[in-house]
Amino acid sequence: MSLKSKTLVTAVCALLLASSAHAAVDISGFGQVVVGQAGGDAALFPDSLYDDNVDWKNESLFGVQINASLNDTVSAVGQIVASGADDFEADFAWAYINFAFENGLGMKLGRQRLAFYRYSDYLDVGYAYPWIRPPSSVYTAGLRNVDGISFNYAHSFGSWNSYAQFLYGGYEGDVKVGGVVQQQKTENLMSFVWELDYDSWAFLRLSYHLPRNSVRGVALDTLVDALIADGRPELASRLATDGDTAKFFEIAGQVDLGNWFVNAEFTSRKRENAAHFSDKQDWYTSVGYRAGAFTPLLTYGHRSGDPQLEFLDEFAPNDPFYNRVRNAILKDELDDSYISAGLRWDFLSNTALKLDYTRFSSDISTRLDAHLISAGVVFSF
């Protein structure tokens, strides 16, 4: 964290605490310490920082939230999270002014977590979900923060409850994808989320997100730069993610019978103007059983991506770029499976222990098998 943002964190905390004389201030928090170790043929567990060394930091984090109610309608909310993956440097995950209008209508102005997948906007709050982490086959998106405006509307009819959210915003800064930092600029992001639940046993969520992304700091940069240097900027632009619009569709559901519960989520990604990136479909389904304080879980997840080799038609087979481009495109080919067995044990109030074992295997020969074993203690107050 830069000195500037550290000063800002301090200033906002001071402001919120000072304002407590005039406003109702709530302080709450959450966190987790997770230890994990990967193994198998691959050097790293896919989309993670775990290798064959025991790691205590990657997924450990502490968060604190300060909510100052300024009046019946408006509150100022700051949520600061220090992640082990960032050496526990604190940063704002949320910093917004919340308007809670009459009749279930609300508005947030400022920094917010993007509700990209079902658990995205509270991914840091491990206490709020059963797994040690939401299934790896789906939870791969790097973009988490958005600066902008969102509207939400909650409505109940009989035992049905509906919650809708529309968000417009953007983000410019570092984004981590599978532990690798890239520089990302996201503009004109529109995000639609709709959730419906019946009583507390059936839940359905649909979401659609349209970001316009520009990305640097990725493996592809070298190839893109080489194409530009070779006098082919148009092809370089089609290869690079530079102002490309992506379309993400997601559907999630849950049936909760009290003891037994079944969860599933499916997400599909399509990119426009990006010549080579494959269309991807990811999903998982999970079944759990609550036996008193113990919740064992089984999860199966799958990722698939079809490489779009048509872009290769732009290159003659004897073109020196032919093989490099072909390899870059084929890196996007996915046919991966994840199988997990997990356990959550609520051993004390506000505190739970979680265990997980996940096996990764792929039908793409270059993607090597791996497994990950992890344990963590999560809390919320």
Next chain:
Amino acid sequence: MKTESRSLTLALSMALLLSANAAHAGAVIVAANADASTLDHAQVQQIFMAKANKVGSANAVLVYQKPGAPTRVAFDDKVLGKPGPQLTGYWSKLIFTGRAKAPLEEATDAGVVAKVASTPGAIGYVDDAAVDASVKVVFNF
């Protein structure tokens, strides 16, 4: 004499049973002057899980009891259907995504009655025995 003592024992055990039942009977309360009328199970659930935000015409102010309090244990289980950790997890999601503010918490039935009686829009739950004239019952559990 024998019959007498038997009926005495019976009467005593019935009295004990009744008081035990009374200790487990709870009431959802609002201020005596609130315009909220009787609520059904689904409405109580929606209000206490922050899915509905009105009590009568006022904005709802939720008054929970502290975790572990007997009335809370009964309410979580019988009315919300989410015992201890499940409810804490549910509220963690609401609070840390900004969907709802944390509910107020009182340590005792008397504390809940006092808070509900004095706060516009407040709704809480107490043991039946704690209900007095400052509040009115909108749901029994």
